[in-house]
Amino acid sequence: MEHECEIRQGIADIPSIPAFLESVREIAAATGTHIICFDAEKIAGKAHARKAVGHAVRSWREGRAIANSLEMEALLYAGGTRQCRVAMDLGLHEGENRCYVCICPPSPAAAEALERILRPDDGDWEGIDEAKKMRLMKRYAITGEELAAAGGRIRPLVFERIALLEVNR
Structure with a gap:
């Protein structure tokens, strides 16, 4: 299992x-990959997904995983x-x-097969508007004081919560 992942x-x-998850599992099994899906509206961007998967892969390799699958382990970290x-x-x-x-690991065959159930979109999804910021603050118990101390940048605070899962195991 490679640490490197492609995020689309x-x-x-x-x-x-x-039915959707069964299709994803079939594609993963046929291509020898792990496929992890995150709701983009509920996480702090592509880097959030990358960090969560990186932590999950490391915990899986080191035998410290909580979940029964890498996919669920990544969701736990996220x-x-x-x-x-x-x-x-x-x-x-x-x-x-x-x-x-x-x-x-990255797989052109998996990416191609996923296009049967997923329309690629190359738009800019990295923005965090006020409504999403409020959702992230609530989900990750981020206070206004913490946000102010971080210069209004919410991503580092979310990433800190991911890293804290390592400590709190």
């Missing part, structure tokens, strides 16, 4: 989560939580989803 962004119209139910909220939902899809 795309839009998925999902009528059924179980959420900064040990609770699978809480972490699953960072995954996808029924309806239209803007999502970051991590393919570990």
